[in-house]
Amino acid sequence: MRKIIPVILLFVPVSFSGCYHSTGIQAPASVISRVDDNNANDFIGDSPKTMASGGDFYLSNNKFDIVIDGGTVGERKQNFLAPTGGSIIDITNIIVDSLGNRISYNNDNVNQIFQVANGNLGTPVAYTSIKVDTLTEDISSLKLTGYVMDRDGSLQAAGVTVDPDTRLAMGLQVETVYTIQRNDEDFTVTTTVSNSGSTTAPIRTVGDYVFLGGNNLKPYIGAPGLGYCPAEGVTTPVYVPFASFAVHSVPYDSLAIYSPDDGVLEVTFDGGNRAYMRSGGQFLTVSKPSHAGDTLAAGESVTFVRHIVSKNSNTQYSGAFYAIDKLQNAPENPRNLFSELGGLSGLIFNTANSTGLIVTAEQLIPGSYFDGTNITASPIPVPYAATRTFNSGSFSLKVPPGRYQISIRGNGIGNYLFSQYQVVDPGDPNVEGDETITSFAIDVSPAKTTSVGNVVIQQVDSGSIETFSRDADGNLIPARVTVVQDDPNDQVYFGDEEEGEKGSLNHYFLYHGDRKIHFLSGSHDLLFSHGPLYALNEETASVSSTTDDSGNTTITTTPETLDVTMERVVDPGPYLSCDPVVKTSGSYNCAVSRTNRMMTVLPEGLDVIFAADIDLVANYEKYADDLQLKYQIETGDKITIDSNSVHVISGATVKNFLPDSLLSKGFGEFTLFPIKWKKGEKGFGVGETGKRHFATVLDNIRNRSDKDIHAILTNPRADNPLPNGIVSGLFTSMDMPIPATLSDPYFSKTSELGTGTTNGDFGMMEILSGNDYGRYLTVREDWFNILREGRALIGCGGSGYLVNAPEFVGSPRTWVHYGTDSYNEDTFIQEFSAGHSFVSTGPFLDVTSGDKFPGDTVAASGGEVTLNIKVQAPDWIPVNELRIVVDGVVVQTMDLSTVTGVTRYSGAVQVQVPSVDSYVVVECGASLADIAAGSLPGGNFSIVYPNTQPIAFTNPFFVDGDGDGSWH
Numbered sequence: 001m002r003k004i005i006p007v008i009l010l011f012v013p014v015s016f017s018g019c020y021h022s023t024g025i026q027a028p029a030s031v032i033s034r035v036d037d038n039n040a041n042d043f044i045g046d047s048p049k050t051m052a053s054g055g056d057f058y059l060s061n062n063k064f065d066i067v068i069d070g071g072t073v074g075e076r077k078q079n080f081l082a083p084t085g086g087s088i089i090d091i092t093n094i095i096v097d098s099l100g101n102r103i104s105y106n107n108d109n110v111n112q113i114f115q116v117a118n119g120n121l122g123t124p125v126a127y128t129s130i131k132v133d134t135l136t137e138d139i140s141s142l143k144l145t146g147y148v149m150d151r152d153g154s155l156q157a158a159g160v161t162v163d164p165d166t167r168l169a170m171g172l173q174v175e176t177v178y179t180i181q182r183n184d185e186d187f188t189v190t191t192t193v194s195n196s197g198s199t200t201a202p203i204r205t206v207g208d209y210v211f212l213g214g215n216n217l218k219p220y221i222g223a224p225g226l227g228y229c230p231a232e233g234v235t236t237p238v239y240v241p242f243a244s245f246a247v248h249s250v251p252y253d254s255l256a257i258y259s260p261d262d263g264v265l266e267v268t269f270d271g272g273n274r275a276y277m278r279s280g281g282q283f284l285t286v287s288k289p290s291h292a293g294d295t296l297a298a299g300e301s302v303t304f305v306r307h308i309v310s311k312n313s314n315t316q317y318s319g320a321f322y323a324i325d326k327l328q329n330a331p332e333n334p335r336n337l338f339s340e341l342g343g344l345s346g347l348i349f350n351t352a353n354s355t356g357l358i359v360t361a362e363q364l365i366p367g368s369y370f371d372g373t374n375i376t377a378s379p380i381p382v383p384y385a386a387t388r389t390f391n392s393g394s395f396s397l398k399v400p401p402g403r404y405q406i407s408i409r410g411n412g413i414g415n416y417l418f419s420q421y422q423v424v425d426p427g428d429p430n431v432e433g434d435e436t437i438t439s440f441a442i443d444v445s446p447a448k449t450t451s452v453g454n455v456v457i458q459q460v461d462s463g464s465i466e467t468f469s470r471d472a473d474g475n476l477i478p479a480r481v482t483v484v485q486d487d488p489n490d491q492v493y494f495g496d497e498e499e500g501e502k503g504s505l506n507h508y509f510l511y512h513g514d515r516k517i518h519f520l521s522g523s524h525d526l527l528f529s530h531g532p533l534y535a536l537n538e539e540t541a542s543v544s545s546t547t548d549d550s551g552n553t554t555i556t557t558t559p560e561t562l563d564v565t566m567e568r569v570v571d572p573g574p575y576l577s578c579d580p581v582v583k584t585s586g587s588y589n590c591a592v593s594r595t596n597r598m599m600t601v602l603p604e605g606l607d608v609i610f611a612a613d614i615d616l617v618a619n620y621e622k623y624a625d626d627l628q629l630k631y632q633i634e635t636g637d638k639i640t641i642d643s644n645s646v647h648v649i650s651g652a653t654v655k656n657f658l659p660d661s662l663l664s665k666g667f668g669e670f671t672l673f674p675i676k677w678k679k680g681e682k683g684f685g686v687g688e689t690g691k692r693h694f695a696t697v698l699d700n701i702r703n704r705s706d707k708d709i710h711a712i713l714t715n716p717r718a719d720n721p722l723p724n725g726i727v728s729g730l731f732t733s734m735d736m737p738i739p740a741t742l743s744d745p746y747f748s749k750t751s752e753l754g755t756g757t758t759n760g761d762f763g764m765m766e767i768l769s770g771n772d773y774g775r776y777l778t779v780r781e782d783w784f785n786i787l788r789e790g791r792a793l794i795g796c797g798g799s800g801y802l803v804n805a806p807e808f809v810g811s812p813r814t815w816v817h818y819g820t821d822s823y824n825e826d827t828f829i830q831e832f833s834a835g836h837s838f839v840s841t842g843p844f845l846d847v848t849s850g851d852k853f854p855g856d857t858v859a860a861s862g863g864e865v866t867l868n869i870k871v872q873a874p875d876w877i878p879v880n881e882l883r884i885v886v887d888g889v890v891v892q893t894m895d896l897s898t899v900t901g902v903t904r905y906s907g908a909v910q911v912q913v914p915s916v917d918s919y920v921v922v923e924c925g926a927s928l929a930d931i932a933a934g935s936l937p938g939g940n941f942s943i944v945y946p947n948t949q950p951i952a953f954t955n956p957f958f959v960d961g962d963g964d965g966s967w968h
Helices: 318-327 594-604 623-635 694-703 773-788 825-833 928-933 939-944
Strands: 010-013 028-034 057-060 064-068 088-096 102-107 110-117 125-135 139-149 168-181 186-195 206-212 216-221 238-240 242-247 253-258 265-269 282-287 301-312 342-350 358-365 380-388 394-399 402-410 413-418 420-425 436-444 449-457 462-470 479-484 507-510 514-520 522-529 537-547 553-558 561-565 575-582 608-611 647-649 652-654 669-673 710-714 764-769 794-798 813-817 837-840 844-848 857-859 864-872 881-886 889-895 903-912 918-925 951-954 957-960
Touching: 057 139, 057 168, 064 168, 088 301, 110 125, 110 168, 125 168, 186 206, 206 301, 242 265, 253 318, 301 318, 342 358, 342 402, 342 436, 358 394, 380 394, 402 449, 413 449, 420 449, 436 449, 462 507, 462 537, 462 553, 479 594, 479 939, 507 514, 507 594, 514 522, 514 537, 514 623, 522 939, 537 561, 575 594, 575 669, 575 710, 575 764, 575 794, 575 825, 594 623, 647 825, 669 694, 764 773, 773 928, 794 837, 813 825, 837 844, 844 918, 844 951, 864 881, 864 918, 864 957, 881 903, 889 903, 903 918
Parallel strands: 342 449, 462 561, 575 608, 608 647, 710 764, 764 794, 857 957
Antiparallel strands: 010 028, 028 057, 057 064, 064 088, 088 102, 088 110, 110 206, 125 139, 139 168, 168 186, 186 301, 206 282, 216 242, 238 265, 242 253, 253 301, 265 282, 342 394, 358 380, 358 402, 402 413, 402 436, 420 436, 462 514, 479 507, 479 522, 522 537, 537 553, 575 813, 652 669, 669 710, 794 813, 813 837, 837 951, 844 864, 864 903, 881 889, 881 918, 918 951, 918 957
16 A cells, blocks of 8 residues: 655755744755655645655755655656646745744645647657756756657658557657745746657747636736637637736735746637536646747757746735746847836725725736737736735735726625726815816836725715524524526625625625625515425515715615524425535636635535545545635624534545546546545545546555545536546446446456456446536436446535535535434435435425335236335425336326425325336426426526426336246
């Protein structure tokens, strides 16, 4: 067994006394470490994001940490885009106090940076050797050597000799050196491709392929006059002095790449093939502009030297400004794009809230530019810098000289934009009307600060309403408030993480049961919800204003306070609801923090969630403390949130399996649980997944656990390809026909550890993932066929959403028959894994057969099985029909579309079954025809749960039809 734990292989101490990673080791000038089995907490454990695994290289100084994937050709590795290791798989910048102690880390959210020729993923660099090149007190470096790989056949087609087995062009040798210097704020990457062959090769440039994760805003080109990110699908290169990448949903960090020789980079956006489009994942290449000609003659070489900055400051683009400063001293800058910076400042008064507003300076570029498709006339607004306002509403930005417009977004503000400011000259105070008001464009000069003065945002009048949600006993309970728009395209923005594309639109989360909601002028229809067991509360709130003769405005809110009682109309009895697939920003393709995820979980009325981040165990231990702090920051008041309000089962989704003869197109996703959070291990307890099949990963996790580890095959038909064609759905990656079968050789492949564990050793499968109902119908067929084969595969449903809204945790959810005892994690997992459950997006479907539950084996009597079925739902959740499925075939259908009241059906149903072993599944909700057609129910259900079908289905009752006392 290989533990995935970092240790010092080589390090150089310096003389000051600061501690390195709080371990007592003196802070080094620079360090290169190789990860192996010892000293778990010396390096990686203290950094929240920079995670290495066995064999990786770890470079660090007092400015940032870098992890280089240590795998070479034929070795296991972490990456899944590059053909080998050598990739930069993480960068974390560090804040160090005056004594050298590291006091915080800021993750850049880079998933992978690796080398390619011609900016093309089809001709990547494959490394055969990685070794320490230099190690002194002032400088450390790693040298990587390898070859260009002809993945797409373009080199061979041009006459270059390519090894038929490895696809390596052995005449195109590559050397890359990663260099880090003492206390420097950037590190250098130098790559050279040399043609040692006898044939001219079609190599015009070499550079980096950059994969940014789901926490990123759009990649940003920080080049005055050269524009913003090209439109999606445009892959025309843009020539810029540096590329600066905005990260996270708040504008505080940046990553910049620049070239020190002539300052100009060639950047191409892969906008047409994004695996994680909905969560913001981005791919792009950054190269040196082409050398003379588009080919590399025999004996020639091409070199690309670039600096990478991971810098934290109070503006998003500080890394870019650092690059500007470095490039000012470049020996040659043919584009003359750099000049001394100026400043912008002001004071914003917002009638709702002036703190934490996002202020973006957009430079108005004269002329026109070509984005690869269209020529755009001037002025071109280029977002250049962003910050948030302080408590006073003040802001300050550093920007290059030029003309600007300023955009303001925030609580209750969609987008307030202005390009002029006004200066008032009071004139002679004794002369009435002598004052003059002059408007000025927002121009910034070198080394000077332009103040736009006081900016008053009236928000077309707005007011705040104190809002409470309570249960029948008068106790505060969490709720979600949905603002119903007359025009569904209208969006109401609520502050911080509840705004914009990565937060909530038209929804407000009362995670404690009370919050102050800001409303714009007008009347607003509201829906209060607390999951599918509760009736909806429909309320109206309005804001109006009156102005007296002196010009004073009075804001009136009606009502002044909203106090709503939430009524539970469906009694869940012995059932607990869970979402087994909950992701947060611990996953590279998700943008939601754990605090903000829990902010949405509580109003949905969930009892249990499974932490299912990708290759990482998320630590929810302090979620209650985090929400209490969030509430105190918002209101100034202290509250207590019960940490048992929602029970969290620690787990992870593992997915780093590379394609091979068994997985032709990608890898599978498996959610494993329970996995204890462990500091100092890769993935905080997941360990290394690398180029391993599921059986080996499962064994590795089992060997480190003192509990039974269970596995769910998640989202098996996912088909969102990465740029290299890799997909994450197991059945999709196998080109599995519909319906699926587990007789494929992949499922019988055994673990490398010799335990006999196979790739088929998972007991559950996610049948409904999120709100992709077309995929659900396919996986439903897969599941039914696997059950027909005699495999007692338990089904479940989970959200797996990468945003907070309008797709919500708990839709779908799995209801587990737990009993009346107090919660115990081991007991809950036992019931969940046994399949004593049903999956639902709304309807409550309670089905038993005598004293048996779904997931149990029942005996047939006279060729029949009796099912006791009760279907319940609040009046806002439609239930159109009830279906009985035997061996994958619908044998009975009951029309419930005209039934009113909470109980839509209650009775015993006799189900005829064959004389051999079979299974019975009960379904209800939308008809199969409506699901297939994408016909949504509308009404309040579609407002509260957009893009959702109201459905529910049980796990199978396994019918012993042949009377031998067992199933199959």
